Amino acid sequence: MDNHNTSLSKSVTSIKRDNNKVNRKRSFSLNEKQLGYLMILPSIILIIAVIIWPITVSFWNSMFDYQLNDPTRSEKMLSAHIDLERYADNYFLVNNSMKNLQSFDETGLQKETFSDLIAGLDSFHQQLLADTEIEQKYQMVEEMLINFEPVNDDELRYSSIDNDFALTYKNYIQETLNILSRVEASSTDMANAIKTVKEQLTTLESSILQSNFIGFEHYINYLFDGRMWSSLSLTSMFTVISVLLELVFGLIIALIINRVFHGRGLVRVSVLIPWAIPTAVAAMMWRFLYDGQSGIIAYYLERIGLIADTGYLLSTSAGGVISIILADVWKTTPYMALLLLAGLQTIPGQLYEAAQVDGANRFNQFFKITLPMLKSTILVAVLFRTLDAFRVFDLIYVLTGGGPANSTESISVYAYKTFFSQQNFGAGSALSIIVFLCIVLISVLFIRFIGSDLFEKKANR
């Protein structure tokens, strides 16, 4: 009985334990999965909010004639809008000035013209206020204007209006302006009054904002923009030449230092420092070395007769291009050499020994062993460097500022200037989307034509 009991209780506890285990296991694995999603969530949110979403917004912005420094274009508007603050202010003024003008017209010859104009404007105004929502807003804005309060609330200030109505209203004001230009003033007072009315009418017109959605117009304009094409070709040329030079020099350096010798640490440090300093600082240093007055490199190159005068490097277009390429090669060849060296060190030494036994010379060894074994490293390094070089901004912006005469302007520099010097966010966005599309194209070409075997190899591993 006793025995039986213990064995029973044993089996019960064992069942319990098993149950526990199962439960724990189930909740554990469920937790693991949830935890996994929870752990990648912050990164996903940030990447979407600060990279993916802005690209979409850039694309959307590029479809508008969107300029921050122009009040009629500083908002993106799919439909026509009215700036009620300016409208209310100016409508009141125009109305007064018109009546004023009428009183100056002593001859009475233009009486009919003026009353027609006043009536016409009034009818458009009534049409606008026929919308009860606009009327309410208009009254609130008017009250604020009387109290000299600024209208900061965009909701209150801007109202969407019918596109056709906006156009006809604007046309009517334009027509009024034409009529007023033809009116002969009978006195200086009247001439002044006409001038005032015309100014106010122009402001009134500008308070009616037409939609600035223009679709692909920016892109079409850039198709025929010489500056865009020259910056695009400069960027491509810079990319191809510097990456090529960096690859060749990097490979040479990597082959030379791929052995055991004293002072490897020193070489490593001297290779890492150009890579580690900020590009803007490097560009500033090179600007000093190239300087036409006190630049040592310009001075030596002139002394040995390579360049005609010391100003050549920074004040001619060919010199400028050479300068940025040289500075880039100096800064990134070390990085390339490091990547290739790491690749070289993974090649087993037996391969070379076997080749030597078979009588292959060093030349053959390089082309039959080193290059094929290094292929994937070279492809990855070249892909990364190409994408980086195509986005070049800091180096050119600091070293030459895109000059002389835009001859060293990369497409990123052009886009930056369009954004922040011209404040033209629409056109700048179109340029930046062009850069983006080029980068996508380069990546796709790499993967499609050169990198396919590389990625296959990775997948097989």
Added chain:
Amino acid sequence: MNKKAGISFYITIAIFIFLTMFPFIWVFLTSIKPTKEIFSSFDWFTSNVTMSSYKSALTSQPLLKYMWNSFVVSSITTLVAVGLASMSAYAVTRLPIRFKGLFLGLVLASAMFPQVAIISPIYNLISSLGLRNSYGGLVIPYITVSLPLAIWLLSTFFQKIPTQLEESAKLDGATPLQTYRKIIFPLAAPGVFTTAILVFIAAWNEFLFALTINTENEWRTIPVGLAMYQSEFTVPWGDITAATVIVTIPIVVIVLLFQKRIVSGLTSGSVKG
């Protein structure tokens, strides 16, 4: 291919080191010259060594403030980015979640995006949040921009850690979080540290966001501050060379201390052993 290094080899190496270091050597030699000599002679060594350029570099612009700004921004970026990235990398390499390939693809693709294509919406966003001319205005984009690099590097490092250790920890009843804290993190610490150095250097060197978001002199970081070291009519090369020497010193120290880690970080992504 391990050949014995001869004299000619060492001469080649010496020339190579001299050429890569030449800009620094010349900038340093210029920084200790009196201003008059900078604009009048090309002699390598001056007989009138002076620190006046250094004094002027530190007083004409708030150089130390620039360095402090860079330090604060880069440190916060590094802490947050490495923290978030190590969580993501752990989830991707160790936990049974779906769409891993999609997530890593998204990460890699966003590393390739040109920054000029996101600068205007970011500028508008930071402006509307009232974060222009503040540390936060730079930290938010910097963290995001450095996440792809950090996630990619850390995933490579985590993959190298043998899974048996975790499995035994799991058998002993450790929760995933405990496994991560007690097993993975200590083992991955060298990789995490390497990632942190690379993220820090990348944030320290960033130019485009710093140029557009923090436009007030007080809030500039080192790259932008140094690039703006020019008066309207002449370029003060004495100040600039002295400032360059000052800002290069911390980088030289970092490189000297962590050279091997930096090299392992730079090469881990591109070379598959």
